[in-house]
Amino acid sequence: MPPRIRTLRLAAAALTAGACVLAAAPPATAAAPHGFRPGAPGGGDPYFPAEGNGGYDVGHYDLSLDYAPAADTLAATAVISARATQDLSRFDLDLKQLTVKSVTVNGRKAKYTRKGQELAITPAKGLHRGKKFTVKVVYGGTPKPIERPDIGKFGWIKTPDGAYVVSEPDGASTWFPSNDHPQDKATYTYKVTVPKGTQVLSNGEPGGTTTKGGKSTFVWNERTPMASYLAMLAIGKFQVKKGKTASGVPVITAVAPNRADELTTIHDDTIKAIDWEEKVFGKYPFQSTGGIRVGVDVEFSLETQSRPIYGFEPDQGVIVHELAHQWFGDSVSVKRWKDIWLNEGFATYAEWLWDEQHGGRTAKQTFDLLYNEPTTWPYYADLWTARQAGNPGADEMFTLTAYYRGGMTLQALRGRIGDKAFFALLKQWTKLHRNGNVTTKDFIALAEKVSHKQLDGLFHAWLYTKSKPTTW
Ligand SMILES: [Zn+2]
The missing domain is CATH 1.10.390.10 (Neutral Protease Domain 2)
Structure with a gap:
């Protein structure tokens, strides 16, 4: 997303969520066969302990959604193909707010409970590690957005003639049951039924439209693995x-x-x-x-x-x-949300580079402008003293730090290693980690390999201090 200066809050709020503990796997229930135990209810991300789940890996989401814009109701079936990564007696999906009507696993009725965003599913039979399984969740209701202080409302957003979806970082679970963390990417099929005359757009490529009984069904396929927060629908005219x-x-x-x-x-x-x-x-x-x-x-x-x-x-x-x-973000995705600068710093730097190569300011000039802003600049604290660009805090991921200081980190790096190594690095990074998940450590390692320079001091100064770097 673009930087949202409108929603910036200054200085004081800073880091609080960074101290969250990792979600641990609950103990196995007495009824579970020997060796089979529940998957963790969280994916282990300190910023969002409840997001994502352990014990399985999703391969594909097949989402059939019947949406009535006038009534604002959704009747849906999600068929999720996954593979167990441990012997599983129980596993969780993330689903916020909506009502679950039934759950089957491999065609057999499964027990389930709801607690917060956790939909905990106990299959009739334990699931063996390494084996594929299919979960079908029938659910529905009126999807509602959720809210964050730094970006406002997100998730499923109602419009006068339909709805659209923007789910970063944890809004996917407002409209489909998911392993809602970028680390578990999957392919998607959407079959979205709406009143005739209403259109549906989505990720990927269209797979045809059929109209019957006053309703149209639009099929879309996203064939390249995708993080759940990037799943999208736009319904309307x-x-x-x-x-x-x-x-x-x-x-x-x-x-x-x-x-x-x-x-x-x-x-x-x-x-x-x-x-x-x-x-x-x-x-x-x-x-x-x-x-x-x-x-x-x-x-x-x-x-x-x-x-x-x-x-x-x-x-x-x-x-x-x-x-x-x-x-940067969609193909090469973060493994943990604290590395959000790998998305936003790079996308911001892309804007500066565009300007540089299209007759505007050079990226270095943009860097200098920001670097020399006086302390009276309203966003000074956000950029220089409030938080670390490489670990901004769960509530401050989308403030200026990850964007501008992230972009400045790349300019500082370019200055140090030179244009030839820098542009080779950008291409190697996107090629090496295509459709994958990464950390800042991975980027530093590749930058050092490509440039044959030791760069830990530079990255430390720019990403992991709450002060304005003076040497790097
Ligand atoms: Zn962005």
Whole structure:
């Protein structure tokens, strides 16, 4: 997402959530066969202890969603294909707010309980480590967004004629049961049924539309593994434009009718951005691209995989930012949320580089402007003294630190290792970790390998101090 200066809170709030303890696996129940035990109810991320779950790995989500915009109700079935990573007597999915009607595992009825966002499922038979299994959850209700202090409302957002979804960081579980952490990426099929005349857009590629009895069902397939927070739907009325990038990537751009005047610009700017980014970052990581401009204005856009959602009229810089995330964040994803600068610092730096290579300020000039801002600048504390860019805290992930100080970290690195090594590093990073998960440590190791320089002092100064670096 783009930096949200509007929602910045200054200094004081800082780090509180960093102290969360890891969720441990609960003890095995007496009824569990020997060796079979419940999977952990959390994925082990200190920022979001309840997000994600242990004991299995999802391969594919098949989501059938029947949404009635007028009543704002969802009737849904999720079929989740997964593989057990331990002998499992029980496992959790994340699901917020909605009502569960039934759960089966491998076709047999399974017991389940709800507690907070945990949907704990006990299959009729234990699941053997290494074996594939299928969970079917029938559920529904009125999906509701959730809220964070630094970004406001997110998750499932109702609009006058439909809804759209922006789920970073933990909103996916507001609309489907999931292993809701970027570490467990999976492919997706969506079959979304809406009243005839309403359209549905999503990640990936369209798989056809059928209309029957006053309802239409739209199929979309995301065939490249995707983090749950990047799963996206846009339901409503849209004007659609199709095309191709210079390298032949199909482009689907859609805007709400009241934003029709933005369609051509968003579409053309998307192609310009991808054409340029493929030269700088390497081959585009997904099978299609585009963008969706929703009809309501919110200061929120998100790099939903293959096709970002724009909650405001995006300029070229915002489009460059959200599409840079297709490489940095979507294809190469964080293993833990504290490394969010690997998403936001890189997407911010992509904007600076775009300016540099299109007749604007150089990235170094942008760096210097920020570095020399006086202490009276309203966001001074956020950038320099409030928190670490490499560990900003769960509640402060989307403040300026990860974005601007993250981008400045890359400029400092470029200055140290030179252009040749720096641009080689960007391409190696996206290629080596394509569709994978990474940590800052991985990036430092690769930067040192590519440049043959010791860089721990530089990264420490920029990412892990709460002061303005003076030497690096
Ligand atoms: Zn972003």
